[in-house]
């Protein structure tokens with residue numbers, strides 16, 4: 138049967154905050170927009186963001202974008218590009234107001250202004266008193282934003298392909314992206330979407346680690362599509378871990394538990410944080426606590442039959458305190474860990490939370506294919522959101538800055554696409570060879586017979602990533618990890634589906650996701666192995682210091698030959714003085 | 724087209740619809756579907772299908788945080804989802 142084809146001005150892969158905010162700008166400008174999402178749009182991972190979005194509105198305490206910029210540069214451990222950060226912090230303000238005008242039901246202060254709350258890492262006056270910068274819609278900010286943007290897009294006649302899986306980008310011989318091959322999950326039928334411009338907005342990739350706070354859909358598909366299209370990924374070694382996820386499951390147990398007096402113990406019941414951080418103990422910074430947990434487990438002091446986690450003890454607090462100050466924790470622990478924290482400790486392990494790296498873009502969302510910093514970008518291809526790296530988070534992101542990132546750069550990519558389509562009004566001729574190649578990726582999974590199952594190889598892969606490219610990063614074990622992941626990549630050829638049906642074949646979708654995760658996992662493992670310093674979320678006990686002389690540069694990884702290259706950090710902001718690197722102490 | 728409860732393609736569809744934006748819901752709903760869905764009464768099956776149409780924060784509030792659904796009809800289903808073993 139002939140392959141079905143559809144044509145649009147713009148194709149957006151992903152319907153989270155980034156994709157929907159871009160789509161809305163485009164549909165409002167009367168462009169013909171297609172949005173593809175593997176799940177119903179309002180089930181995108183953005184829905185999980187409860188905390189809120191940063192913007193220096195100064196509704197509660199004095200604030201301005203320049204202070205926000207300082208905090209973001211410092212938080213990035215000086216790896217963020219200062220021009221992009223300035224841009225984001227300035228644009229935060231109109232972006233939040235635009236959301237408000239579009240109907241996002243932000244919570245209100247008594248004077249009617251948008252409610253803001255304080256988060257870690259926010260300061261007034263360049264490192265002074267705590268600032269209050271995070272705009273919130275109760276504890277459902279992500280949901281409120283997604284829901285509003287979705288409704289607005291329906292009104293503006295954006296065309297949605299719900300429950301379609303993007304397989305690969307289609308490029309012509311000059312490297313220009315012509316659209317993508319997608320798969321209708323409901324029927325198993327492929328569809329070719331041709332477009333003048335394409336935006337990747339497929340979100341994060343936390344699922345590459347065994348323990349993650351990310352939903353199952355976060356498999357780095359768009360990042361892997363970029364790799365397969367010959368594009369690099371940038372700064373993939375920077376992955377933020379949260380110290381206390383439910384062991385083996387990943388759900389977050391908030392920092393508040395330790396704030397209220399909960400503490401960590403090992404197999405022998407020792408309060409081990411006293412050894413690693415004698416002053417701050419269990420309230421030491423996230424990376425210190427995470428590394429201490431993994432060290433205990435590696436040294437054989439872990440708990441449980443596999444000795445593979447530690448325990449978070451709260452049962453010395455009264456039932457009343459737990460109910461009043463830590464609502465939700467008891468329920469989560471009961472359901473996902475099978476323990477009642479009033480009576481027993483909660484099994485925990487560091488959980489992979491947020492990827493700072495991604496598809497390199499300039500501040501207009503245009504994808505940059507090389508390590509040359511000469512403004513070169515790929516015509517017509519854009520990326521925004523967690524799958525992209527506009528380099529605003531550098532080596533570590535601040536809470537509330539990622540919703541900001543996705544909304545600002547989604548919006549700006551939308552504006553830029555409008556201009557691009559004005560000047561490039563025609564579809565380019567289709568490249569049949571590239572379509573064949575993408576179709577080959579689907580056909581490969583038709584092979585029947587005995588073999589490994591998707592879940593067997595996925596488990597092996599995610600465990601390997603956790604052990605060798607997770608929190609604890611020393612040369613030898615990381616090098617071993619790279620080899621192991623390469624072997625896992627080889628084993629992909631031995632994997633066979635157990636289900637060959639066409640309708641809602643989750644087995645097939647998970648196979649395609651596994652291929653993507655392995656490509657992305659390797660980018661993390663290889664980039665991390667070669668960065669011989671500690672900076673932000675990348676911490677190397679064998680190179681414990683930040684090394685600005687040699688390493689104030691971005692890593693670029695290409696999957697062909699696992700090649701690496703580097704490019705300098707853009708330290709010159711747009712209109713203000715640069716912030717020179719300082720030691721990052723809080 | 725009438726979709727039968729026991730139709731394997733219907734289960735496959737529901738399985739994909741258990742893919743949510745929140746990890747807690749992925750884990751809980753998938754486990755429930757696998758362990759309990761087939762044995763549910765037609766009425767509860769219908770409720771489950773309806774539940775999956777609701778926004779994530781509502782499902783989360785009922786199934787994870789233990790808030791009582793305003794709609795009494797859901798209460799029985801929610802109670803058995805909350806009793807699912809995932810640990």
Ligand SMILES: Cc1cc2nc3c(=O)[nH]c(=O)nc-3n(C[C@H](O)[C@H](O)[C@H](O)COP(=O)(O)OP(=O)(O)OC[C@H]3O[C@@H](n4cnc5c(N)ncnc54)[C@H](O)[C@@H]3O)c2cc1C
Nearest residue numbers: 151152153154155175182183188189303340522523539540
């Ligand atoms: C538990 C949790 C809480 C958080 N809280 C906050 C917070 O309070 N504040 C904050 O700023 N940040 C927070 N974050 C981070 C933030 O939520 C994410 O970084 C952000 O939502 C990512 O948005 P996005 O638009 O890039 O992608 P997503 O919202 O993840 O959307 C990705 C989209 O791509 C689609 N997609 C992916 N692959 C394919 C494919 N192959 N084919 C078709 N479609 C595909 C998906 O269906 C989805 O529509 C939190 C993260 C977690 C895990």
